Amino acid sequence: MQEPLINQRIRARELRVIGPKGENLGILTLEEALKIAEKYSLDLIEISPNATPSVAKVADFGRYLYEENKKSKQSKKSHSVEVKTVQVKLGTGNHDLALKAKKASEWLSEGNRVKVDLFLPGRAKYLDEKFLKERIERMLKLVSVDYKIADPAKKSPKGLTIIIERA
DSSP, X not given: OOOOOBGGGOOOSXXXXXXXXXXXXXXXXXXXXXHHHHHTTOEEEEEETTSSSEEEEEEXXXXXXXXXXXXXXXXXXXXXXXXXXXXXXXXXXXXXXXXXXXXXXXXXXXXXXXXXXXXXXXXXXXXXXXXXXXHXXXXXXXXXXXXXXXXXXXXXXXXXXXXXXXX
């Protein structure tokens, strides 16, 4: 991010000025805006140089940079989506399925994707695929959050895997 221009570095002749409390002070000349900033003992910061006329704000420059940095860090943080895994087996009981579905619902409501693994030991890997998909569906019916299938059921080294995400 390019650092904004402040005080005498601003090149625009006219500016739409925003006051220290967020109020609109109107369109002023650069000299008038600098006088207002000086009156409040603050800086004049050009926040939108591409607008017509440019937009400037009367604020403390250090605090302004701090707030902008905080906003950018916050926006970076919110985009991370994790893939959480729930593992079920052919003989997993209804109560255990309900607990796993509850956990999956929590993860989905947080915005994460959930990978449901149907673990198949040994010869179970060669069972009818329709039967195996029904086993996964048993758990998915218990998920309380609206979801969509991001990746349909596929054979994996562990057995059968499906990935769901919030609808």
